[in-house]
Amino acid sequence: MLYSNGVTPIDPTGRKDAAPLPAIIYGTAWKQEATAEAVGNAVTAGYRGIDTANQKKHYREDYLGDALANLSGLRIRREEFFLQSKYTFQDGQDHRLPYDPNDDFGKQVESSFAGSLKNLHTDYLDSYLLHGPSASDGMAEADWEAWEAMEGLHRSGRARRIGVSNVGLQHLRDLGGAKTQPMVVQNRCYAIRGWDEAVREHCLANGIVYQGFSLLTANPQVVGDRRVAAIARRLKATPAQVVFRFAAKLGILPLTGTTDPRHMKEDLAALGLDLSAAEVAEIRSISR
Numbered sequence: 001m002l003y004s005n006g007v008t009p010i011d012p013t014g015r016k017d018a019a020p021l022p023a024i025i026y027g028t029a030w031k032q033e034a035t036a037e038a039v040g041n042a043v044t045a046g047y048r049g050i051d052t053a054n055q056k057k058h059y060r061e062d063y064l065g066d067a068l069a070n071l072s073g074l075r076i077r078r079e080e081f082f083l084q085s086k087y088t089f090q091d092g093q094d095h096r097l098p099y100d101p102n103d104d105f106g107k108q109v110e111s112s113f114a115g116s117l118k119n120l121h122t123d124y125l126d127s128y129l130l131h132g133p134s135a136s137d138g139m140a141e142a143d144w145e146a147w148e149a150m151e152g153l154h155r156s157g158r159a160r161r162i163g164v165s166n167v168g169l170q171h172l173r174d175l176g177g178a179k180t181q182p183m184v185v186q187n188r189c190y191a192i193r194g195w196d197e198a199v200r201e202h203c204l205a206n207g208i209v210y211q212g213f214s215l216l217t218a219n220p221q222v223v224g225d226r227r228v229a230a231i232a233r234r235l236k237a238t239p240a241q242v243v244f245r246f247a248a249k250l251g252i253l254p255l256t257g258t259t260d261p262r263h264m265k266e267d268l269a270a271l272g273l274d275l276s277a278a279e280v281a282e283i284r285s286i287s288r
Contacts, residue, residue, distance in 0.1 A: 019082045019126045019160070022049030023271045024244070026264075027213055027257040028064055029053075035063035036070075038259045043071055045264040051186075051211075051255060053086035053131055054112045054119065056096040061085060065120040078122060084184075085116040086131035086165060087146060105142050109149035113159070127184050128159035132166035139174040151180040163208070169198045172208075186211040186255075191219045191287040195250055204251055212252040216240055222286050231279050241270035246283045249275055 026047040031038050039050065050068075052061045068081070087109045090101050099111035117123060128150060133143040153159035163184025164171060175182050185203050189195045189212040196212070203210040216223055228239045235242065244267055247254045256267040 019079055021209060021253065022047075022082045023248070023253075024268060025049035025051050025082070025084070025211065025253065025255045027051045027255040028060070029058050029213075029257060031063075031257075031259070032060055033063070034259060035060040036067040039064050039067040040071060041259075041261045042264055043068070043074065043076070045261060046268050047264070048076075048080055049082040049084070051084045052116075052120075053088055053129075054098040054116045055086065055088040055093055055131065056098075057092070057094040061116060061119040065122075069121050082126045083120055083122065084127035084129065085113075085120070085125055086129040087112045087150070088131040089134055089142070089146075091134070092132060105145035106149035109146050109153070113153055117158070124158050124160060127161040127163060128153060129162070129184060129186060130164045133164065133171050136168070138170040143171075147175070147178060151178070154180055161209075167199070169202055172199065172202050172206075176206075181206070182208055184209045184211060186213065188212070188214045188218055189247070189252065191222045194288070195247070195252070195284075200251060210252055211255060212247055213255040213257070215243055215247050215252075215254055215256075219243070219287070222283065225286050227282055227286065231275070231283075235273050235275075237270070237273055238266060241266055241273060242275070242283070244270035245273040245275045246280060249280045250284075 026042040026049065028035055028039065028051060050064065052064050053059045054061050090097065098115040099108040103111065113128065116125065130143065130146055130150060134140050135143065150159065150162045154162045161183040162180065163182045165186035167185060167187065172182065185199060185208050187196050187199060200210050222228060223239050223243055228242050232239045232242050244254050248271055258264055258267065
């Protein structure tokens, strides 16, 4: 993965035992009963970064863990996988909570994290995220309680990286005062918002890995644009592949959630496309 200035991102953990960052991550949201089959196909295709959450409303982390356990015949070591999960506040859950809602937020984080380890059959996670702060205009008291618990997980080595998802610039500015700075940000990217430019630039300036999801579904006007189609023809690629390579050029570590085995392979191959600086600028101009 390359940032817009052409440098390889530096992993901010500084931990020698942290798994290498993948070039692309397979997202398991909204798969439900199809999770195990999709993960099996993704790993077989070559994906080693996998994103989930202990939130049965949108993820089946337990099915993911069982799928990985059933792939033992591929002889892939645990340390080759980048496994990322999340703690989700009660407002983002359904009735199947991974913690006691009467517990304080720090205890909820501990319980949810322990559940994730059990679901994924592991004793550590490569990345653990706060799945959306409780307030939209900055870090609220509940968010700070959860973050302090996550800092403890990081100090213990059980969470090799910690970070936040679905955040705005003010959340990150607030977190600048934390004992442990966020190492990962995961946001939905909209072209009409400059591909989350303000947050991306903050991450680039502060050594934070920026992950982008819904790159295709949130931007159909870009995927279907004639200029993207022309670039795809030149590269003998698909418009979706062009968008993934474009995102990587902006410094975005892309997530893909396709369940189509052919598209899985195409998305992996997209990171090898030769996209020129002029073409990157042309795609950036779409929807602006």
